[in-house]
Amino acid sequence: MTTLLETRYRTVLRLLPAYYRREREEEMVEVYLWDIDQETQDQSRPTLGEVASVAALAMRSRLAATGAPRPYLLLGSAVRHFALFAVLLQAAAAVVDRVLGLTWAATHGGRDWDMFLSGFTGRGPLGNVVEVAAWVLPLLWTVAYFALLHDRRRLAQVSVLLAALPTLSPFAAPLVSELEPWDPWFATAGALFAWLPALALCAAHHRDAPRAVLPVGTPGLAFAACSVVSGASVVVLPAMPDAAWAPATCFVVGALGWLLLRRRGADRSAACGAVALAALGLLLLAVRVATLYPWLGLLPGAYLGSALGQAAALTLLTVALAVVARRDLAARRPAPEGRPPVTRGR
Incomplete structure (x- = not known):
């Protein structure tokens, strides 16, 4: 009974x-x-x-790595690649933002340096701690990226969760002070861009998952390339860039490079690399639109044109990657991540 x-x-x-x-x-x-x-x-x-x-x-069995039906294998592979690519973008953007900010403050006289330091003082003990944490914690995206690629999964998971915490402060600030500015579009976009990759990494890179592998190159080379592209995009922009500018530019360049590698047969990722990139492109497009929309009537023409051009490039690339992903999923059997997929015969 x-x-x-x-x-x-x-x-x-x-x-x-x-x-x-x-x-x-x-x-x-x-x-x-x-x-x-x-x-x-x-x-x-x-x-x-x-x-x-x-x-x-x-969660682990739905984001499976081995021994599961094909849809679960593909879903697990796609989420793992999405997390890896997104964490790389976050890591490069965080480091570049802080390096450029420090360089500018240190090389433009005492007044700019005092303005930089004033961001961490004068807000009371709790406010000062919050500002320091908001500046330091995003650097843990870099720790998470290298930890993941060196198979230190627990360190990577803890690091991404801590790195994403500052994106929650815009939601909490209006509750404790009426003087804090509140932009729901910007706050929501920033939180989504941080927490979706963080949760994807924690869920999909479980103990039964294979080791993370880049499609091409070494972890240091990929990070350096993303940092150079992100930094160059900020330096050449003829206006003050927003939080979405550098990651989106780096994604456009990286996705174009990935498509070129795929055409030449040099891509080492599984069949779900295109799925992951298409999902990341869609997320970045949403962040680009959400960050841009509230300021359409206030932005200088040069920056507005650049941002709209970036949004158009993201749209075209996301559509192209979705088409490639659909063809890959229809034509390939799942293969162990890090090895070339098996193509069905005609």
């Missing part, structure tokens, strides 16, 4: 994908009920820890 506790466990196990339940459900239910007296099972419930464990297993 089925007890109420068994029914509750089976309800929790429905969080798992169907393929996993077919193989493991009976075994898991038996283990859960093993040392529980049958007479008390109608008064018992799954513990919070057991529910959390099943939820985490459900």
